[in-house]
Amino acid sequence: MEYRLNYAIDALVAPLMLVFIELTLWLSLFAIPGRERIGGFDQNSYLSYVLWTAFISRISTTWMFEHRMIQEIETGTINTLLTRPLNFFEYYMSQFLGYKLMTSFFSLFIPMLVVAVMGLPTIWGRLVSALALVVYHLFFVQLLSFILATSAFHLTRVQGVSLVKNLFLGIVCGEWIPLDLVSEPLRHILLALPFSSGVFLPVAYITGRIDGHTFAQGFISTTVGLIVLGVMAPWAWKKGLEVYDGTGA
Amino acid sequence: MERGLRWLRIWRIYGHFFKTSLIADLQFRTNFMLQVLGDSIWYCGQVFIFEVLIKHTQTMGTWSAPQIRVFLGIVFLADALFMIFFHENLSRLTDKVRKGDLDLYLTKPISSQFFLSFQRVGTSYVINFFFGMIWLGYSLRADDLVLPSGDWSILILRGVWCGILMIAGLMIHYAVRFILLASSVIFTQSDNLQFLWYNAYRLGLRPHKMYLPWLRFLVTMVIPVAMIASIPTEALLDSLNWENLIWPLVVAGGLVWTSTVWWKFCLKRYASASS
Numbered sequence: 001m002e003y004r005l006n007y008a009i010d011a012l013v014a015p016l017m018l019v020f021i022e023l024t025l026w027l028s029l030f031a032i033p034g035r036e037r038i039g040g041f042d043q044n045s046y047l048s049y050v051l052w053t054a055f056i057s058r059i060s061t062t063w064m065f066e067h068r069m070i071q072e073i074e075t076g077t078i079n080t081l082l083t084r085p086l087n088f089f090e091y092y093m094s095q096f097l098g099y100k101l102m103t104s105f106f107s108l109f110i111p112m113l114v115v116a117v118m119g120l121p122t123i124w125g126r127l128v129s130a131l132a133l134v135v136y137h138l139f140f141v142q143l144l145s146f147i148l149a150t151s152a153f154h155l156t157r158v159q160g161v162s163l164v165k166n167l168f169l170g171i172v173c174g175e176w177i178p179l180d181l182v183s184e185p186l187r188h189i190l191l192a193l194p195f196s197s198g199v200f201l202p203v204a205y206i207t208g209r210i211d212g213h214t215f216a217q218g219f220i221s222t223t224v225g226l227i228v229l230g231v232m233a234p235w236a237w238k239k240g241l242e243v244y245d246g247t248g249a
Numbered sequence: 250m251e252r253g254l255r256w257l258r259i260w261r262i263y264g265h266f267f268k269t270s271l272i273a274d275l276q277f278r279t280n281f282m283l284q285v286l287g288d289s290i291w292y293c294g295q296v297f298i299f300e301v302l303i304k305h306t307q308t309m310g311t312w313s314a315p316q317i318r319v320f321l322g323i324v325f326l327a328d329a330l331f332m333i334f335f336h337e338n339l340s341r342l343t344d345k346v347r348k349g350d351l352d353l354y355l356t357k358p359i360s361s362q363f364f365l366s367f368q369r370v371g372t373s374y375v376i377n378f379f380f381g382m383i384w385l386g387y388s389l390r391a392d393d394l395v396l397p398s399g400d401w402s403i404l405i406l407r408g409v410w411c412g413i414l415m416i417a418g419l420m421i422h423y424a425v426r427f428i429l430l431a432s433s434v435i436f437t438q439s440d441n442l443q444f445l446w447y448n449a450y451r452l453g454l455r456p457h458k459m460y461l462p463w464l465r466f467l468v469t470m471v472i473p474v475a476m477i478a479s480i481p482t483e484a485l486l487d488s489l490n491w492e493n494l495i496w497p498l499v500v501a502g503g504l505v506w507t508s509t510v511w512w513k514f515c516l517k518r519y520a521s522a523s524s
Contacts (some may be wrong), residue, residue, distance in 0.1 A: 017448040024452065028459045029306055038305045160283030167290045171297060181301050 015054040015107060022050040039181045045207060048120035049178055052203045055107040057175045060134055060198035062141045063166050065096045069149035070158045079246050089146050089233065096142050104131070123208050126215075130202035133218050137197040140222050141169075143229040146237075153240030174200025180209055191217065194225030262359065263367060270337075270370035284373040288332065292325050292380060295454070310458030315394035316486050320456050322385025323485075324478040327415055327422075329378035335423050337369035343433040351434075351519070362512050366427065396486065410494060411485040417501035418477040422450070424504035431508070434515040453477045473500050 029035070030043040038046070069092055072078040081088050108131075115122045148165055152158045170176055172195040179190050179200045190196055197218035205215040274281050299321060303314045312320065342365060345351045354361045388394070396404065429442040453474025457465050468475040476497040483493055 014444065017445070021448055021451050024460060024464055025455065028461060028464075029302070029309070031461060032306075032308070035306070155279060157277060157280040157283075160280050160287055163287045164283060164290055167287060167294060171290075171294045176294060177298050177301055181305060183301075183304070 012106065012110070015058050016110070018054040018057075019051055022054065023047065026050060039178070041209065045121050045209065046178075047118075048115055048122055048207045049203055049209070051111045051114055051120065052122075052206055053175060053199055055111045056134060056203055057173070057199050058107050059100055059104050060137055060141060060173070061166070061169075062096065062138075062145045063162065065092055065099075065142070066145035066149060066162055066166075067159070068092070069145065070152045070162060073149060073152035073240075073244075074156075074158070076246055082246075089237070092146070093139075093142050097138065100138060121207050123206060126205050129215070130206045133197050133202050133205075133215070133222070136219065137194070137222050140194055140225045140229065141198065143226065143233055147229060147233050150233075150236040150240040153244050169195055169198070172196065173198040174203070178204065178209070180204065192221060194218075194221040197222045259363070266368055267370045267372070271372045274372045281373045284371070285376045288329070288374060288377040289380060291328075292377070292384070295321060295324065296384075310456050310460070312456050312458060312486070313393075313395075315388065315391045316482075317456065318388035318391065319385065319394065319486060320478060320482045322381060322388050323411070323415065323482045324454055325381030325384055326378065327418055327478050327481075329374050329381050330415070330419050331422055332374035333371045333378065334419070335366060335426070336374075337371045338366050339423075339426050339430055341369075342427075342430045346433050346519075355516070355519075361516070362427070362509060366423070407485050411481045414476070414481040414484050414494070414497050415478075417497040418481060420501040420505050421473055421476050421497070424501070424508040427508045428504075428511050431512050431515045434519050449474055450477070453479065455479075456482070458483075473497070473504075476500060 026043065026046040029038060030046075036042060069088075072081070078088065081091060114120070144165075148158070148161060151161055155161070172190055172193060174190075174196055175198075179187060179196060182190060191201075191214065201210065201215055201218040204210040205212075299309075299317055302309070303317060307314065309317055345354070345365070351361075351365075354364045357364060425446060426443075429446055432442060449472045452460075452464075452468050452472075453476075457468050457475035457479040460468065465475070469480075480493050480497055483490070
């Protein structure tokens with residue numbers, strides 16, 4: 001909370017701006033006379049989706065901590081952690097989870113208030129389980145960021161890799177567009193991947209776009225993703241330390 | 250004569266900037282390819298979003314699917330041009346102010362704004378420019394694209410004017426970003442302003458004709474992001490509108506002049522961090 005302005009922008013201003021931009025898109029698309037539904041859903045459904053997505057996506061993204069991890073390795077300041085009885089991954093995971101907990105508390109207040117006032121489609125009983133999936137998904141994204149950060153041991157500039165990964169995630173998680181608008185079989189593939197658990201599955205579940213069965217698959221795919229990344233992470237870390245010579249400090 | 254020699258000198262300096270940037274970029278070949286890949290994924294993402302939306306809506310504003318694809322081509326070219334000429338320079342400006350590296354630029358016998366804005370050339374994005382050209386060529390040759398009536402000379406004139414408006418849009422984009430970044434000389438932190446501009450820029454990545462009237466006015470007259478891609482596309486596809494042909498040039502000239510005046514104002518308040 002020392003950097004209150006930065007926090008306010010990250011937790012409040014950023015999602016509000018995102019909501020505004022996406023609202024302009026869907027309001028414009030539905031402004032065409034005779035256009036009542038798009039992809040089987042009405043305007044209010046999309047407004048609700050956009051509102052929840054803007055705030056849920058702030059919780060499930062990890063680029064800030066990813067950049068810090070990469071920078072620590074690039075500059076050699078990781079030496080201070082390596083010489084202490086601290087695990088690099090656990091250190092950043094605890095920071096990450098702590099920050100996200102604070103962000104969630106303030107971020108979710110706004111969409112909850114707006115959907116309640118405007119009466120947008122929201123199934124309140126599903127909110128807790130949706131957030132549970134988001135929190136579960138956080139472990140997956142942080143593990144992914146950790147593995148990507150270890151590439152800083154081998155490459156001189158990793159920010160480009162980080163950018164590519166975050167762009168890709170933005171598309172496949174449903175932040176840019178609801179995944180249920182995508183044609184088959186691509187939709188099936190995207191929903192089967194763990195990335196959709198970060199935004200689309202929890203938001204679509206809250207707004208009633210998907211049923212419980214599809215939602216539950218998010219837990220399964222995220223678990224599979226955690227197992228796969230859980231095997232890769234220690235290997236990537238070990239390989240990175242083997243070539244690390246700590247001259248940046 | 251003297252002015253001509255000055256321009257020649259600027260072109261020669263820019264030639265050196267290009268050469269050193271290319272050499273530097275080719276030394277980090279992985280990063281070179283990653284930059285190309287990153288922008289390509291962004292292009293694919295834009296195509297993905299619009300193709301999904303068009304599948305369900307058929308039109309956006311008054312533009313049909315083939316016309317939207319032409320608009321996307323203009324977006325890609327506009328983005329590539331900005332990344333080539335300005336992105337690498339502007340993204341490092343606030344760091345230079347914070348670390349005191351700006352002093353090096355202020356002591357050179359050349360305009361500091363020119364030096365800061367043009368020193369690095371994003372040579373890797375030249376490849377993305379060609380991707381954009383390929384997409385634009387592909388979308389212009391679509392069988393179902395309806396172009397405005399007129400013979401070849403009119404079409405060529407439209408193409409030339411589209412190019413001129415794209416340059417105006419590029420200048421507008423540069424000027425606004427430079428003005429916001431220059432404020433870091435006074436305020437130290439201007440990342441928040443950059444964030445606000447980036448979100449405004451995203452409004453310009455969609456056809457302005459699809460927006461509600463009040464928003465269309467906002468993105469054309471107040472925050473002129475529509476001039477980056479929408480107005481040039483309109484010159485290519487729609488009936489000619491003299492307002493949209495002249496106004497972007499006026500705005501571009503005005504904003505570039507404002508950026509120069511603002512930069513000089515900020516420099517008067519600059520306190521070096523290195524001394």
